[in-house]
Amino acid sequence: MVAHIRRARRPLIVSHRNPDPDSLGSAIGLAAILEALGASPVLAVNQPENIDAVMASIPGTERFHALTTDLLASPPDARPFDVLFSVDTASMGLLSADEDVRTALRAIRPIVNIDHHVTNERYGDVNYVVADAAAAAEVIWMLLSTMGCGVSRDGAIALQAGLVADTLGFQTKETSPRTLRAAAALQAMGGATAGVPRRVLNVRTFEASRLLGAALAAAVRSEDGRVVWTQVSERMAADVGARIADSQGIPNALQDVADAVAVAVFYEVDASRTRVSLRSQGPRIDGVAAAFGGGGHALAAGATVDAPLDIATEQVLTRLDEALNGR
Numbered sequence: 001m002v003a004h005i006r007r008a009r010r011p012l013i014v015s016h017r018n019p020d021p022d023s024l025g026s027a028i029g030l031a032a033i034l035e036a037l038g039a040s041p042v043l044a045v046n047q048p049e050n051i052d053a054v055m056a057s058i059p060g061t062e063r064f065h066a067l068t069t070d071l072l073a074s075p076p077d078a079r080p081f082d083v084l085f086s087v088d089t090a091s092m093g094l095l096s097a098d099e100d101v102r103t104a105l106r107a108i109r110p111i112v113n114i115d116h117h118v119t120n121e122r123y124g125d126v127n128y129v130v131a132d133a134a135a136a137a138e139v140i141w142m143l144l145s146t147m148g149c150g151v152s153r154d155g156a157i158a159l160q161a162g163l164v165a166d167t168l169g170f171q172t173k174e175t176s177p178r179t180l181r182a183a184a185a186l187q188a189m190g191g192a193t194a195g196v197p198r199r200v201l202n203v204r205t206f207e208a209s210r211l212l213g214a215a216l217a218a219a220v221r222s223e224d225g226r227v228v229w230t231q232v233s234e235r236m237a238a239d240v241g242a243r244i245a246d247s248q249g250i251p252n253a254l255q256d257v258a259d260a261v262a263v264a265v266f267y268e269v270d271a272s273r274t275r276v277s278l279r280s281q282g283p284r285i286d287g288v289a290a291a292f293g294g295g296g297h298a299l300a301a302g303a304t305v306d307a308p309l310d311i312a313t314e315q316v317l318t319r320l321d322e323a324l325n326g327r
């Protein structure tokens, strides 16, 4: 693993589509390590325009190229890529929905897959998957500490943002002594949790705040009180002057409802598709997401269901009930 990092001269670092702070921060942190070793990494992500204004406060996000066949066919400065690093990405399909892009990515060798998702498909030539790490940023820090090198202040901020975001401020079950050691080391390198990382975790737009309020007001509790769920429809969003894309923090807010064992949030994608986010306090729910073609972590997973909002809600709640009751 470390040999691939030391050998790289022109690495391409990619993170998953619909980027989150951990995927971006991990890629930026890895780039900082590679640069310190004399390499010239290129960062890419599907549709960098999806990096919202808050995530853009992570230093280095402006460096992301769009992950397209053009980029892969003609790399910057005409220097071919000699290694592909993917971070925080469980499968090739999560890098790009475009088959041509995936084919071009597979042509770069070796592929080094660095991740922390239990559902990782081990699609790399080298797979460094630490399934008990709380964030991909923690895995990058493990590499950093194994190699005995430091990282720039901006690199530390980016990695800390990934740690803080994926652990919800060091509150998830996955947060371990190692996670906190990583955070302490990054803090000492200038990556203070109180700055950009806190902002990335907590700040939401006015529209997103109103939509969160509407979604919480519409929450429903199952008869036994163990499942709390809500729906975010186009209509609900429009009523508060927001778009569904503004939704943020709804699953986490529902998770704090007393006695809720599992939560589900259903988002209307269009007339025939519904996205669901699932969270659990104990029983595994990744199997429920997988049943609908999705995936994720044991206690936090999601899927896009090929059904309208109300029908998808009923289907997923039925499966969820089976999972919670061991049927």
Ligand SMILES: [Mn+2]
Binding pocket: 022, 023, 088, 116, 134, 135, 136, 166
């Ligand atoms: Mn992650």
